[in-house]
Amino acid sequence: MGQIFYIACPSAQEVLPAYGKLGEFLFSGSPRSIVEVLAVPVRPVILALAAELHYLIFEKLDITDSIGRRHIQTYFMSFLGPWAGKRILCVGDYVEAGDHPPGLFTEDEERSMENKEKEEERPMTLANWAYVYATISVKFPTTLFTQLLSKNYYKQYCRMSGSDRSEVRKIVNPEFSQFYPKDQPWILRNLKTREYVRSDAIALRPEYIHGPNIDVIGFGEVVLSRICWSSDPSVNIDGRKYNRNIHRGIWAGHCFDITTRAQHEERVNEEWKDVSEEVAKEIANIWESEYGDDWRRIVMEGHRH
Structure with missing residues (x-):
């Protein structure tokens, strides 16, 4: 063998x-x-969010406003390397x-x-x-993205423009390549x-x-x-x-x-x-x-x- x-x-x-x-x-x-x-x-560059996106991510989802986008990035980065x-x-x-x-x-x-x-x-x-x-598997949790697609938030998400939806996905369901x-x-x-x-x-x-x-x-x-x-x-x-x-x-x-x-x-x-x-x-x-x-x-x- x-x-x-x-x-x-x-x-x-x-x-x-x-x-x-x-x-x-x-x-x-x-x-x-x-x-x-x-x-x-590497922490991605943080861009300003439109008011509607900020409201959906930091107020509608189960995240306090004090966490902020930078802390979401830190959360996802903790699963890498x-x-x-x-x-x-x-x-x-x-x-x-x-x-x-x-x-x-x-x-x-x-x-x-x-x-x-x-x-x-x-x-x-x-x-x-x-x-x-x-056996180790490097992957991101999908908790935030799952919340986004739930019935409580999905209608508001669908009403967004394609570019706004893309921006939201980058935050709550990022790709490894972003880091x-x-x-x-x-x-x-x-x-x-x-x-x-x-x-x-x-x-x-x-x-x-x-x-x-x-x-x-x-x-x-x-x-x-x-x-x-x-x-x-x-x-x-x-x-x-x-x-x-x-x-x-x-x-x-x-x-x-x-x-x-x-x-x-x-x-x-x-x-x-x-x-x-x-x-x-x-x-x-x-x-x-x-x-x-x-x-x-x-x-x-x-x-x-």
């Missing part, structure tokens, strides 16, 4: 729905789900008991694990823990090592960049290629072109986020290292091992189709 890998956040006791043999799902597009849990939202700043890894199910990256667990977490092992009367591996973690501007450069940050990777260094073409999301090869593939952890090197990837220790990822158990370059420069004072070129070369070696010397043309043609 082969070794199966799971992307997990132990402190949250959650796993991503994407899993499989590393040599299959690394190249499948599945790693983009990592971006969803790491991307830090749930793993940003938390320790994550991609664990293989051939991992042995007691084998985990240094610093992965706090003392309290280790005590909890020891107590669980006593209850189970058997040693627990990282994979055993991943099996019982909840991830595409006109700003984004970076992936390793918060433990203070290293970052630029989107323009990873993207095969500039037009593949859509804010934190990058077509074909993006931040998700970068993270996954460096956070794997197992006692067994079986990864279903040809190791002649890359470091065979991909199963002992140098970033396994580290904390990450994906943020705009502007937010990074605004909030940090200490020195950070740009490892974009190093990571891009590593990614190129892995993809060449899978597709051959002409790997760029092959994967881009696959994207077009």
Whole structure:
């Protein structure tokens, strides 16, 4: 069958729905789900609301006027990037008991694990823990939008112009894209090592960049290629072109986020290292091992189709 890998956040006791043999799902597009849990939202520009829209949203719906639109944005932003700043890894199910990256667990977490092992009367591996973690799904609640479409408010909503209805929907039923501007450069940050990777260094073409999301090869593939952890090197990837220790990822158990370059420069004072070129070369070696010397043309043609 082969070794199966799971992307997990132990402190949250959650796993991503994407899993499989590393040599299959690394190249499948599945790693983009990592971006969803790491991307830090940017607050959209707040525009003035027409009086009728303000009345419907802040007085008719179950929201007090003191909350305001900014607080609604804060509410929705709280559901985005749930793993940003938390320790994550991609664990293989051939991992042995007691084998985990240094610093992965706090003392309290280790005590909890020891107590669980006593209850189970058997040693627990990282994979055993991943099996019982909840599957995370990044999505917005629909409470406000449901209220809007209820019989108490729907007639008033329907009487609005198309542009006003669109504005109301943006507030009470927003799209993820509203919080991830595409006109700003984004970076992936390793918060433990203070290293970052630029989107323009990873993207095969500039037009593949859509804010934190990058077509074909993006931040998700970068993270996954460096956070794997197992006692067994079986990864279903040809190791002649890359470091065979991909199963002992140098970033396994580290904390990450994906943020705009502007937010990074605004909030940090200490020195950070740009490892974009190093990571891009590593990614190129892995993809060449899978597709051959002409790997760029092959994967881009696959994207077009």
